[in-house]
Amino acid sequence: MVVSSQELAGGGGATAAQVRKDLSVFGSFGKRGLGYSVPELADRIRGILGLEREWRVALVGAGRIGSALLEHGGFGDRGFSIVAVFDVDPEKVGRPWGDSLVRDVDELEDAIRDEGVQIVILAVPAEAVHSVMDRANRAGARGVLNFAPTTLKVPEGVVVRDVNLMMELEALSFALSQGPDEE
Amino acid sequence: MVVSSQELAGGGGATAAQVRKDLSVFGSFGKRGLGYSVPELADRIRGILGLEREWRVALVGAGRIGSALLEHGGFGDRGFSIVAVFDVDPEKVGRPWGDSLVRDVDELEDAIRDEGVQIVILAVPAEAVHSVMDRANRAGARGVLNFAPTTLKVPEGVVVRDVNLMMELEALSFALSQGPDEE
């Protein structure tokens, strides 16, 4: 099974040349006159994205966002293991969560160290984000997926991705305001 | 109260020149030697983003993602009104949801037309996304916020934003794999 840069481009919103150039950054694994072998391409991309290894993930905040993540599932398949879940609420601490139990957020540092957590998902209120993140970083976590509407100031070497629903809606609002009917 | 481009840049990850150039696209509202008046700037930005008007939003999929949205709140304050919630599950239809009730997804087109919905939030399984989106578009919705892991092919004039948690994690994975320890 084989796929051309043309086809790859068709799926997303890119051009064939774009696809080829992007892939070429990581080496040249395509057969001229033929295209890219799908299994090989998939392997290469997994390697590039670092999905070959297992990533150990901690979820902080056992609220709805956390539930939504759990429901979605499919993380394990892609190499992301949620190894611990934390909350401040004594009501929630001790309750079952997937395969494990919700732990008190006080145990965060220890757990990160003990479990070798590299990535922390922050599903906590904006006020709490900074302190949690600092503690997670100090304990050795270097990746953060942040759902709170805050711009984080992070230490060197820490990578943050923000998911901000309000911003997404605002982007829609902007795009629609520019639309043909409006201007 | 006044703020300089320098300060604005400090908050996010941009430079002062960047901020000034971006703002200048939409006109020049800043006082030389002084900076930008915060209230005026806020007003202008609201205007640019189209947040002055009310946007009418429908949520399709009364699952955890929907709950997370509801919990988050603050939409009304920013001009986004969730005017209807839909689901296929007969269990869920008829249940209360915020101020309203969950409606059957069969009513989608009618409701969009009747309520003047412009934006649809898709929190449904990947398989269902296309059919729901097509119907929403046909009924007049022009903005889509999609949580399903699918690349949507959309008609002219429709704006889509994707929120894909797996991709965010993969981006973290990639960034961490490039990190100082690794290469």
Added chain:
DNA sequence: TTGCGTATGTGAAGAAATTCACAAAGCACG
């Protein structure tokens, strides 16, 4: 093995975005 059709990989050209750098403009103070 030679020739043909196809699709990659990549320099070079072109477009877009970012940064630089500075004139013009406002405020404060005497």
Added chain:
DNA sequence: CGTGCTTTGTGAATTTCTTCACATACGCAA
């Protein structure tokens, strides 16, 4: 009013990203 200090707004320079275009390489068939 004039001098000095500050910060905008914006052309020009620079960097980054995208597209073009074509030589190169592969498969296949005869």
